Amino acid sequence: MSRLSCLALGAALFCGLSFAQTESGQPLPVVNVGFYEFPPYTYSAADGTPEGSALRLTERLLKHAGYHPVFRSLPGARLYAGLRDGSVHLWPGAPGKEELKGHTLESRSVLGEFDLALYFRRDTLLPRLPEDLGGRGIILISGYSYWKPYSDWLSDPALNIEQHRTSSHTSALEMLQRHRGDFLLDYVTPVEQARQRLGMAELPYVVLHRLRSKLIVSRRAPDAQKLLDALDGAYEELEAQGEDLRLP
Missing domain, CATH: 3.40.190.10 (Periplasmic binding protein-like II)
Structure with missing residues (x-):
């Protein structure tokens, strides 16, 4: 697994671009992934690099589904605000949060407990x-x-x-x-x-x-339902190929 993608930004949005290019020049839609410090699943290393088994799995699913992930650590309140306003597209986290009721979609796939x-x-x-x-x-x-x-x-x-x-x-x-x-x-x-x-x-x-960890998609993310369906599809495809995707 390559090092997780991140951008050091002070603005509310992760980046101004909606597409990234692969080495072959193929454009991929960018997905802004927010997380908070929850080691060993989602956390920032000493140099600020996003790390953790849940982030690696999220990156694996997004790339398999044809998206380019950009990761950023945020305090809980800012993470939830970003999911509500759409500046955060995706959070590998906990379903059923009162703060997010009516603002997010939740995956069928369960990452862990x-x-x-x-x-x-x-x-x-x-x-x-x-x-x-x-x-x-x-x-x-x-x-x-x-x-x-x-x-x-x-x-x-x-x-x-x-x-x-x-x-x-x-x-x-x-x-x-x-x-x-x-x-x-x-x-x-x-x-x-x-x-x-x-x-x-x-x-x-x-x-x-x-609690069960799932992929939480902002309803205000671009093509939110399409993104969620693609991630659930990627999870099911990889699982059918024999990959063990559940977090320990």
């Missing part, structure tokens, strides 16, 4: 949910949005939860370890990867929600 979990220290008893969260501190990742009813718990005045936000899974674990929060609400795979990097012992957790 991810668990949202509540982590806690070994000195903390298994919590009864949500009552044992009352008056406690929960560590959250900045830029992430969470699913109902968990997002409702966070804002429930009766629970009076204190929110502590940080920018990375590694720092979130360090905060939990240093008692700068009582619980961590985060996704299992990136947390476990960060925990192993830190050399930290396993932590207890409760799985709250299992």
